[in-house]
Amino acid sequence: MRIFCASIATETNTFSPLRADLSDFKESFYAAPGEHPETPTLCSAVFPVCRRRAQEEGWELVEGTATWAEPGGIVNAKTWDGLREEVLDQLRSALPVDAVVLGLHGAMVAQNCQDCEGALLEAVRGIVGPDVVIGATLDPHSHLSQKRTKNADILVTFKEFPHTDFVECAEDCVDLVARTVRGEIFPKLHVADCNMIEVLPTSREPMRSFVDKIKDLEGQKGILSVSVIHGFMAGDVPDMGTKILIVAEQAQDSAPSLADDLSQELFSFRGTTRPEFLSPAEAVERAKAAESGPVVIADVWDNPGGGVPGDSTILLRTLVEQKAFDAAVGTIWDPMAVKTCISAGEGAKLKLRFGSKMSDTAGPPIDAEVTVLKIVLNATQDFGTSIVPLGDSVAIDYLGITVILNSNRSQSFDPSLFRNLGVDPQSKKILVIKSTNHFYDAFVPVASEILYASVDGPYPNDPRTTDYKFVRTDIWPRTGEKIS
Numbered sequence: 001m002r003i004f005c006a007s008i009a010t011e012t013n014t015f016s017p018l019r020a021d022l023s024d025f026k027e028s029f030y031a032a033p034g035e036h037p038e039t040p041t042l043c044s045a046v047f048p049v050c051r052r053r054a055q056e057e058g059w060e061l062v063e064g065t066a067t068w069a070e071p072g073g074i075v076n077a078k079t080w081d082g083l084r085e086e087v088l089d090q091l092r093s094a095l096p097v098d099a100v101v102l103g104l105h106g107a108m109v110a111q112n113c114q115d116c117e118g119a120l121l122e123a124v125r126g127i128v129g130p131d132v133v134i135g136a137t138l139d140p141h142s143h144l145s146q147k148r149t150k151n152a153d154i155l156v157t158f159k160e161f162p163h164t165d166f167v168e169c170a171e172d173c174v175d176l177v178a179r180t181v182r183g184e185i186f187p188k189l190h191v192a193d194c195n196m197i198e199v200l201p202t203s204r205e206p207m208r209s210f211v212d213k214i215k216d217l218e219g220q221k222g223i224l225s226v227s228v229i230h231g232f233m234a235g236d237v238p239d240m241g242t243k244i245l246i247v248a249e250q251a252q253d254s255a256p257s258l259a260d261d262l263s264q265e266l267f268s269f270r271g272t273t274r275p276e277f278l279s280p281a282e283a284v285e286r287a288k289a290a291e292s293g294p295v296v297i298a299d300v301w302d303n304p305g306g307g308v309p310g311d312s313t314i315l316l317r318t319l320v321e322q323k324a325f326d327a328a329v330g331t332i333w334d335p336m337a338v339k340t341c342i343s344a345g346e347g348a349k350l351k352l353r354f355g356s357k358m359s360d361t362a363g364p365p366i367d368a369e370v371t372v373l374k375i376v377l378n379a380t381q382d383f384g385t386s387i388v389p390l391g392d393s394v395a396i397d398y399l400g401i402t403v404i405l406n407s408n409r410s411q412s413f414d415p416s417l418f419r420n421l422g423v424d425p426q427s428k429k430i431l432v433i434k435s436t437n438h439f440y441d442a443f444v445p446v447a448s449e450i451l452y453a454s455v456d457g458p459y460p461n462d463p464r465t466t467d468y469k470f471v472r473t474d475i476w477p478r479t480g481e482k483i484s
Helices: 022-026 047-055 077-094 116-128 145-149 166-181 207-217 256-268 278-289 312-319 335-344
Strands: 001-008 028-029 060-068 100-101 131-140 156-157 187-191 223-229 243-249 297-299 328-333 348-353 366-382 386-398 401-406 432-433 449-453
Touching: 001 022, 001 047, 001 077, 022 028, 022 060, 022 077, 022 207, 022 386, 047 100, 047 166, 060 077, 060 223, 060 366, 077 116, 100 223, 116 131, 116 145, 116 312, 156 166, 156 223, 156 243, 166 223, 187 256, 187 432, 207 256, 223 256, 243 256, 278 297, 278 432, 278 449, 312 328, 312 401, 312 432, 335 348, 335 366, 335 386, 335 401, 366 401
Parallel strands: 001 060, 001 100, 100 131, 131 156, 297 432, 297 449, 328 401, 328 432
Antiparallel strands: 028 060, 187 243, 223 243, 348 366, 366 386, 386 401
């Protein structure tokens, strides 16, 4: 069996003030053919999985490029064209192959392409022909187009949000591809539209039980895989929205009705899946009143994982206003401030302006005398078995509050982002982080309580009022339907 493997991935917030080019991919993660590390990354976990299976079963594995850019704004055309053709040329050189396995995200938008993953899958199919098996993994916060389902034999998404199962997803995808090549299964894709836009964390009900249910369905009566496409509400594209995706044996006649039933059940959850969102003032007030710490406050909309800068100062200013000084904030993205602090050195006191560089919705920048507590070059944090770069980073003291400034945008995944900058997270009463829900599993063991703060900014968090140009109007909650 001869397999070609590659990965091009990012998540595009079409409303973001940022833009993305090749430097963003290389800053976050770029591995030339044969250079992918043994540790998996979120969207390229298919590489170590394919390597292991190839060694165990004697496959011939041809590796292409693997690259990932931190979620951001629209990708420029030259970058998208270059990365696409780089991988397609590698595929052409690898022919003949029995299968192509791709690690994708599913919400990439370029200046010249609204459906990058669909275009890539279509081009791959055009190169390999109708008989070669094509499989891909997707992030659930993606856009499922007909171009994707028409050209792929296997599509599998992460089931969990937070995405703790990206390796298991890769294993499922690679296994289904291998079984298809061997003629053990004959897969067909089935899609049902849930007709809604919603945030669907699986760490809480009702999504927790729903995910457990679809896991139980797999392997029964010809159902090979069940995935939920949550959709990415910050992507203004025609295919945005929640969908059910089933991979089933071609002879399984009940798969379409199962997809419809699951989509209707998921639609019934609308308006009930989000956690309680608090204002910044409410979140800090409740954290201060807690009997013990640390209380984690998630700044859910200033989340670099949603493609925004991650440089808002609003929650930090709220801590100061309420005199909640026993706190740590991780992180505020500000490469210029980081460079200044590195030049000053550990222990230095200096006047520094930091935060709020990219938009007028992130609060005013902060001007203050700070102390440089810790400098870490090429800092990282953990995300499960993956290592996430923070770039050169510093911890500073601001009025007693420890603030971590980083030069590579990244959402907050794990308490290691504090520990790696010399901050014991359990020594603080309040921890402010920037993430929607990926932080949850890692922070639960150290947190006395988790609060979600809704701070408006460049992330469009209310589909009823978002100025979409391409998203359908006949989709909840854009329809205006109210939930009783």
